[in-house]
Amino acid sequence: MKSGDRKISRRRLLGSAAGATAGLGLLHESIPHRGAHDQLARAAGEEHGGRGGGGVPSEAHKGAGHRGTVGRVDPRVNGFDPQEILRDYDRGRVVREGGRTIREFELVAEDREIEVAPGVKFAAWTYNGRVPGPTLRATEGERVRVKFVNGSNHPHTIHFHGIHRDLSDGIPGVGVGNIEPGGSTTYEFDALPFGLHLYHCHSTPLAEHIAKGLYGAFIIDPEKGRPEADELVMVMNGFDTNFDLANEVYAVNTVAFAYHDSPIQVKRGQLVRMYVVNILEFDLLNSFHLHANFFDYYPTGTKREPRDFTDTVVMGQGERGILELRFPFTGKYMFHAHVSEFADLGWMGFFEVTD
Numbered sequence: 001m002k003s004g005d006r007k008i009s010r011r012r013l014l015g016s017a018a019g020a021t022a023g024l025g026l027l028h029e030s031i032p033h034r035g036a037h038d039q040l041a042r043a044a045g046e047e048h049g050g051r052g053g054g055g056v057p058s059e060a061h062k063g064a065g066h067r068g069t070v071g072r073v074d075p076r077v078n079g080f081d082p083q084e085i086l087r088d089y090d091r092g093r094v095v096r097e098g099g100r101t102i103r104e105f106e107l108v109a110e111d112r113e114i115e116v117a118p119g120v121k122f123a124a125w126t127y128n129g130r131v132p133g134p135t136l137r138a139t140e141g142e143r144v145r146v147k148f149v150n151g152s153n154h155p156h157t158i159h160f161h162g163i164h165r166d167l168s169d170g171i172p173g174v175g176v177g178n179i180e181p182g183g184s185t186t187y188e189f190d191a192l193p194f195g196l197h198l199y200h201c202h203s204t205p206l207a208e209h210i211a212k213g214l215y216g217a218f219i220i221d222p223e224k225g226r227p228e229a230d231e232l233v234m235v236m237n238g239f240d241t242n243f244d245l246a247n248e249v250y251a252v253n254t255v256a257f258a259y260h261d262s263p264i265q266v267k268r269g270q271l272v273r274m275y276v277v278n279i280l281e282f283d284l285l286n287s288f289h290l291h292a293n294f295f296d297y298y299p300t301g302t303k304r305e306p307r308d309f310t311d312t313v314v315m316g317q318g319e320r321g322i323l324e325l326r327f328p329f330t331g332k333y334m335f336h337a338h339v340s341e342f343a344d345l346g347w348m349g350f351f352e353v354t355d
């Protein structure tokens with residue numbers, strides 16, 4: 001292979017079927033991730049050292065023993081905390097009109113610099129100042145009314161996944177179309193079907209408007225509800241920090257290694273329900289793998305019966321699903337993208353299970 005072939009760009013790989021087939025082996029090397037690798041892996045050396053003797057070190061359940069970052073992202077600087085995003089649901093304001101329940105939400109687009117890994121700043125576009133935007137939650141059959149205010153310097157929309165009229169679809173050129181800076185509109189539709197959906201900006205260039213941070217999870221609960229559980233929202237995302245149309249940082253809920261540094265606390269034996277959304281841009285696939293356990297998997301959450309009993313799910317862009325499980329043992333259990341490169345670049349964390 002000529003050395004010049006190695007400079008093939010990720011965009012060109014994806015743009016050509018023949019190139020993609022021939023180039024899959026090249027993909028990893030051709031992604032300009034080196035700088036971020038070095039930056040994110042700096043801490044790895046110390047944690048891996050000094051345990052050559054075999055046997056389980058006494059601190060095995062305390063230390064992660066895996067690469068992470070030097071330092072932490074201060075949630076006060078970002079104005080949002082991945083730990084809180086996990087269990088933070090916006091159920092809107094309920095009003096009754098003509099015998100119907102209406103849920104009113106308000107989303108404001110805002111340009112805002114956020115920190116996605118310690119010292120790694122990203123000029124984000126946000127809904128309500130956070131990435132991902134608020135997790136909106138309604139019940140099947142209710143009316144949803146979303147007031148959208150564009151406080152950003154760019155035109156934006158909100159496009160909801162679901163079943164609704166074209167006029168409420170939130171895309172340029174249909175209905176109210178793009179909302180200009182300083183403008184506002186209201187989207188209204190019925191909450192259908194029940195399941196796990198998402199919302200995101202649909203202005204062009206589309207990949208940029210999504211990758212900058214304008215997205216969030218949208219849960220429609222079945223009318224009869226779901227069994228009581230500890231419910232967690234995980235939006236799998238990534239950040240192109242050097243404008244090369246590829247991600248340098250990967251995460252769940254935006255901050256690289258957030259749940260590596262502060263494991264998600266869950267109780268042994270309790271039903272845990274994860275709402276997992278893949279909103280990654282620039283990479284065709286993402287995945288979710290859990291260690292030492294299996295889960296029931298409900299793709300898009302639209303059926304009452306699980307499709308799979310597995311420990312790994314692969315998701316394309318915009319795919320999402322509900323994962324249900326119980327942890328039978330106490331301890332620390334890793335979860336990460338089984339696209340292993342993403343795990344090294346931030347998409348890795350732990351559950352800490354206690355009695």
Ligand SMILES: [Cu+2]
Binds near residue numbers: 156157201210
């Ligand atoms: Cu936008």
